[in-house]
Amino acid sequence: MSFKLDLHVHTESHGKTLINAGQLRQSFRNNNINGIAVANFFDISHALWLKKKLQEFIVIIGQEIWTNDGHVIGLGLKERIADFQDAADTIGLIHDQGGLAVAPHPFLSLGVGEKAKSLPLDAIEVYSGLIGVTVLFNHKAKKLAEMMNVAQVASTDTTDPGLIGRSHTEVFVEEPDRILVAIRAGRVKLYKRPLPLPIIFILMNILNFTDFDPCSLHAVSCFFCEKSMSTRLFKKKHRCIDCGSEQLSRISCCNGHFLCVGCVVRRGQLVAKAKEMSMIEVCK
Numbered sequence: 001m002s003f004k005l006d007l008h009v010h011t012e013s014h015g016k017t018l019i020n021a022g023q024l025r026q027s028f029r030n031n032n033i034n035g036i037a038v039a040n041f042f043d044i045s046h047a048l049w050l051k052k053k054l055q056e057f058i059v060i061i062g063q064e065i066w067t068n069d070g071h072v073i074g075l076g077l078k079e080r081i082a083d084f085q086d087a088a089d090t091i092g093l094i095h096d097q098g099g100l101a102v103a104p105h106p107f108l109s110l111g112v113g114e115k116a117k118s119l120p121l122d123a124i125e126v127y128s129g130l131i132g133v134t135v136l137f138n139h140k141a142k143k144l145a146e147m148m149n150v151a152q153v154a155s156t157d158t159t160d161p162g163l164i165g166r167s168h169t170e171v172f173v174e175e176p177d178r179i180l181v182a183i184r185a186g187r188v189k190l191y192k193r194p195l196p197l198p199i200i201f202i203l204m205n206i207l208n209f210t211d212f213d214p215c216s217l218h219a220v221s222c223f224f225c226e227k228s229m230s231t232r233l234f235k236k237k238h239r240c241i242d243c244g245s246e247q248l249s250r251i252s253c254c255n256g257h258f259l260c261v262g263c264v265v266r267r268g269q270l271v272a273k274a275k276e277m278s279m280i281e282v283c284k
Contacts, residue, residue, distance in 0.1 A: 004033040006168045008155035015271040021053040023161040033165035037062040043272035070112035075100040107137045127154035129167035132194025154190040159219040222253035230254040
């Protein structure tokens with residue numbers, strides 16, 4: 001028996017729902033996959049809610065965590081993990097919960113990169129559909145996984161329900177509750193298809209357009225104006241609106257708003273905490 005899973009999907013951003021239960025159910029059926037790992041930033045509450053709503057499918061509780069060394073995904077979590085710890089400590093907390101530690105897109109600017117070699121990772125995302133057309137990054141990730149002799153996974157890193165499963169991991173296991181064990185053991189087959197190239201969105205970035213909406217492939221919006229985050233070809237000095245620090249970065253809001261990484265995480269955690277409190281009130 002096997003299960004086809006997209007192991008890196010974002011269903012929320014900054015507390016805003018991007019993919020709901022109905023959209024996921026339809027996506028699973030249309031794309032012939034059995035489930036996903038929900039890997040939102042800062043928060044696992046939406047993943048827990050989706051798991052309860054979609055009991056006929058597989059929903060793995062995950063979180064994409066900002067560490068001091070780059071992003072790490074925890075799969076099979078029971079509680080949210082705090083951001084901005086050393087990656088090794090973060091992975092230890094994932095393992096304490098019986099979870100699986102995965103390095104997503106390790107060679108993007110927010111990945112752990114070569115630091116992965118010294119980390120007790122369980123798997124590496126060797127194919128990200130989001131960066132599929134950037135062959136070099138995925139190729140380097142695969143070579144890294146082979147050198148470290150750890151499991152390999154493929155996923156989309158998408159926020160678009162229509163693209164879920166376009167690249168995915170087929171896990172060979174008899175029982176769904178043994179999926180993480182099977183991934184760690186490498187009993188997988190990878191399906192690799194890049195997400196469609198958003199030509200217009202890319203041109204708007206290159207030509208420095210302002211006031212445009214996030215790309216549906218990966219809808220990251222600004223905390224201030226909710227317009228798209230924009231990636232430039234070259235780094236530029238920006239001043240953080242919250243703390244006033246200056247940083248060189250390729251990424252800012254298309255309207256010029258900028259938050260340093262620390263302030264992004266702080267705001268994200270505040271949103272997650274407020275959501276947790278509201279859920280507690282609802283359950284009373």
